[in-house]
Amino acid sequence: xxxxxxxxxxxxxxxxxxxxxxxxxxxxxxxxxxxxxxxxxxxxxxxxxxxxxxxxxxxxxxxxxxxxxxxxxxxxxxxxxxxxxxxxxxxxxxxxxxxxxxxxxxxxxxxxxxxxxxxxxxxxxxxxxxxxxxxxxxxxxxxxxxxxxxxxxxxxxxxxxxxxxxxxxxxxxxxxxxxxxxxxxxxxxxxxxxxxxxxxxxx
Amino acid sequence: xxxxxxxxxxxxxxxxxxxxxxxxxxxxxxxxxxxxxxxxxxxxxxxxxxxxxxxxxxxxxxxxxxxxxxxxxxxxxxxxxxxxxxxxxxxxxxxxxxxxxxxxxxxxxxxxxxxxxxxxxxxxxxxxxxxxxxxxxxxxxxxxxxxxxxxxxxxxxxxxxxxxxxxxxxxxxxxxxxxxxxxxxxxxxxxxxxxxxxxxxxx
Amino acid sequence: xxxxxxxxxxxxxxxxxxxxxxxxxxxxxxxxxxxxxxxxxxxxxxxxxxxxxxxxxxxxxxxxxxxxxxxxxxxxxxxxxxxxxxxxxxxxxxxxxxxxxxxxxxxxxxxxxxxxxxxxxxxxxxxxxxxxxxxxxxxxxxxxxxxxxxxxxxxxxxxxxxxxxxxxxxxxxxxxxxxxxxxxxxxxxxxxxxxxxxxxxxx
Amino acid sequence: xxxxxxxxxxxxxxxxxxxxxxxxxxxxxxxxxxxxxxxxxxxxxxxxxxxxxxxxxxxxxxxxxxxxxxxxxxxxxxxxxxxxxxxxxxxxxxxxxxxxxxxxxxxxxxxxxxxxxxxxxxxxxxxxxxxxxxxxxxxxxxxxxxxxxxxxxxxxxxxxxxxxxxxxxxxxxxxxxxxxxxxxxxxxxxxxxxxxxxxxxxx
DNA sequence: GATGAATGAGGTTTCATTCAT
DNA sequence: CATGAATGAAACCTCATTCAT
Numbered sequence: 129x130x131x132x133x134x135x136x137x138x139x140x141x142x143x144x145x146x147x148x149x150x151x152x153x154x155x156x157x158x159x160x161x162x163x164x165x166x167x168x169x170x171x172x173x174x175x176x177x178x179x180x181x182x183x184x185x186x187x188x189x190x191x192x193x194x195x196x197x198x199x200x201x202x203x204x205x206x207x208x209x210x211x212x213x214x215x216x217x218x219x220x221x222x223x224x225x226x227x228x229x230x231x232x233x234x235x236x237x238x239x240x241x242x243x244x245x246x247x248x249x250x251x252x253x254x255x256x257x258x259x260x261x262x263x264x265x266x267x268x269x270x271x272x273x274x275x276x277x278x279x280x281x282x283x284x285x286x287x288x289x290x291x292x293x294x295x296x297x298x299x300x301x302x303x304x305x306x307x308x309x310x311x312x313x314x315x316x317x318x319x320x321x322x323x324x325x326x327x328x329x330x331x
Numbered sequence: 332x333x334x335x336x337x338x339x340x341x342x343x344x345x346x347x348x349x350x351x352x353x354x355x356x357x358x359x360x361x362x363x364x365x366x367x368x369x370x371x372x373x374x375x376x377x378x379x380x381x382x383x384x385x386x387x388x389x390x391x392x393x394x395x396x397x398x399x400x401x402x403x404x405x406x407x408x409x410x411x412x413x414x415x416x417x418x419x420x421x422x423x424x425x426x427x428x429x430x431x432x433x434x435x436x437x438x439x440x441x442x443x444x445x446x447x448x449x450x451x452x453x454x455x456x457x458x459x460x461x462x463x464x465x466x467x468x469x470x471x472x473x474x475x476x477x478x479x480x481x482x483x484x485x486x487x488x489x490x491x492x493x494x495x496x497x498x499x500x501x502x503x504x505x506x507x508x509x510x511x512x513x514x515x516x517x518x519x520x521x522x523x524x525x526x527x528x529x530x531x532x533x534x
Numbered sequence: 535x536x537x538x539x540x541x542x543x544x545x546x547x548x549x550x551x552x553x554x555x556x557x558x559x560x561x562x563x564x565x566x567x568x569x570x571x572x573x574x575x576x577x578x579x580x581x582x583x584x585x586x587x588x589x590x591x592x593x594x595x596x597x598x599x600x601x602x603x604x605x606x607x608x609x610x611x612x613x614x615x616x617x618x619x620x621x622x623x624x625x626x627x628x629x630x631x632x633x634x635x636x637x638x639x640x641x642x643x644x645x646x647x648x649x650x651x652x653x654x655x656x657x658x659x660x661x662x663x664x665x666x667x668x669x670x671x672x673x674x675x676x677x678x679x680x681x682x683x684x685x686x687x688x689x690x691x692x693x694x695x696x697x698x699x700x701x702x703x704x705x706x707x708x709x710x711x712x713x714x715x716x717x718x719x720x721x722x723x724x725x726x727x728x729x730x731x732x733x734x735x736x737x
Numbered sequence: 738x739x740x741x742x743x744x745x746x747x748x749x750x751x752x753x754x755x756x757x758x759x760x761x762x763x764x765x766x767x768x769x770x771x772x773x774x775x776x777x778x779x780x781x782x783x784x785x786x787x788x789x790x791x792x793x794x795x796x797x798x799x800x801x802x803x804x805x806x807x808x809x810x811x812x813x814x815x816x817x818x819x820x821x822x823x824x825x826x827x828x829x830x831x832x833x834x835x836x837x838x839x840x841x842x843x844x845x846x847x848x849x850x851x852x853x854x855x856x857x858x859x860x861x862x863x864x865x866x867x868x869x870x871x872x873x874x875x876x877x878x879x880x881x882x883x884x885x886x887x888x889x890x891x892x893x894x895x896x897x898x899x900x901x902x903x904x905x906x907x908x909x910x911x912x913x914x915x916x917x918x919x920x921x922x923x924x925x926x927x928x929x930x931x932x933x934x935x936x937x938x939x940x
Numbered sequence: 941g942a943t944g945a946a947t948g949a950g951g952t953t954t955c956a957t958t959c960a961t
Numbered sequence: 962c963a964t965g966a967a968t969g970a971a972a973c974c975t976c977a978t979t980c981a982t
Contacts, residue, residue: 749961775951776952786953787953787954790954
């Protein structure tokens, strides 16, 4: 269909494209999408504005790439953690606690960038999709996790529970990571775990 | 020396300023901050660009006004609800349920606008302050609410609990209101209430 | 012809018009014509912008008034000085010295405003005329002065001499008044007088 | 971080910048600084407004460039003349006469532009500096010139004399060049030279 | 008459994108 | 291929002037 943007075939080409995405990610995080311009991205990546446009059709295009990469990185991180956790046989409280810790770790590099998203979200269909699919993955993963212990759970509606759990965890983690929170992170984590354990397993 | 923005002296003036704020609020909600320009705001308010600039120094300035007005409206709504609830002697579960319902109601008109905020949040100090103060009020109110029944609570750290509760409620309400959620709102509400009751009162 | 601007008939009216001219003169001197706006002038004069426009057709109109008033004031001052000088019978050197001193006095309040003029001079015909007529008066007065002692003068062309003398005096006085000159004003005056005396009277 | 005005790397770039300065100089001279806008400058230079702003931060910025170029050109011209004059051994009167003629020549292209300066002079610090440094150079050069024949001079204070001479010459030359003067330029020159010779050498 | 709110043309400035070299 | 100069639409903002109250 398109024949405009170059599909990197050579090594150098791949490196250049990557450099642009990295530079863009950094700038978007630091200053936000609208306060970052293509010239700055190109300069930060060490290429000319002209080059920028042979790798991406427009600014939104890099944004989408950055978004996808972040999305994948976060999910990979979570997957790895989950896999690791499932392997060991730990008690519920410990599993949840580890999970949350892992989320905090994986969130940290992306937070400010994620703040950006809700903006474009309003109007950009593709961004909306990426975001929703990411949310969906989170929700589904949570659901699967719940199903693993479904016979021990005391919740009414599993689907709704997954949403509630996922949202609660996400938002508290967000708060911890993004706002450095005055209330100590440790206390927040403890309470969060406590809440989930009581809710899910009735203690 | 002064020559700054006009301080309304005449009635007409007050109406104009208000019209501009209203128009801005509407447009920001519909299209987002960056996709709205001052000319459009002026036009939507039925005034000239010149008028816009005699009431506000720039676009950010109206944004701040809209933000404050929303903030106040939301808090007023919540206050009213809380006042009403404390009066009657209801059982815990019902109180929480009512509260959540009330939050859903008060959120609805402002959601898309609130989405906008996280954007400017990154860099604008004033926006940051307004948002944080709004969050602080929410957190403190939650804390007060918890303290009302502090002897019945089974939580470890009250301060942390307030944050966890406030965040969980906010995020789930957000999800319900903003995303029209595929999982039914009723189920979500039920689970959310259930989680809170179990966490706070141990059943 | 015009019926637009009000011709002050009442006392109050005259005072208002005067207040505006004064305010304008002050602001033009301080910030220059273009950096002064009508709102500021009106405010400084303690009247509304609307009133401003019932006394003057536009901004240029006040400027012209200010210009004329300055022009007249300066000429009056010089006239007075000259009249005074001619009366007494002083030696040449003293006369010239007094004259220069007097010019310094009369210049001082107007300098910064006069700087402004050269600007509009380029294009505004009326301003041009006022300025040229002012220059012409100076030149003619100098000529008359020279003619008083024409038999003692050693200059070739009287008309040209008048221009040379007038320009030299004006520019040095300007430098003294406007730049506060690092070289002492007294020395400058002494040399200037010396130059003129030698030129005109051959010692 | 940078993102400032473009520093010409390519030949084309240098030409463009130059074209803009030329166009600006022309327009400033013809219509004055305030009646010239950036769009006109860009158009006259045959470039887009965007280009204008990649070479200059704003209108004042080009003005400064034009100012510096003029300053240098005038000084170069004067230097050349002086060098030439010093070489030949001419009599005082002839030297002064040549000098004035040379000043008239060098002034001619810049006069109307120089009129503009007094305006900005009032408030713009950089313009003030350029102008004062230019004046200083003139004064110093005059002083050096006087010192060459210091033993033949009959003046009291050399420093003051330099100022008086420089101002007198500048202003009369200005008058000749700028106002096309009704009194013949030749007569003015003759009288000016005569005045200086008598003042400096006592005939 | 006086007031100051409203107007909008005109100027300034930015930046995503194209294209000659 | 890469470069960075050039483009110009679109945003921002100001202020002399008008006019309803």
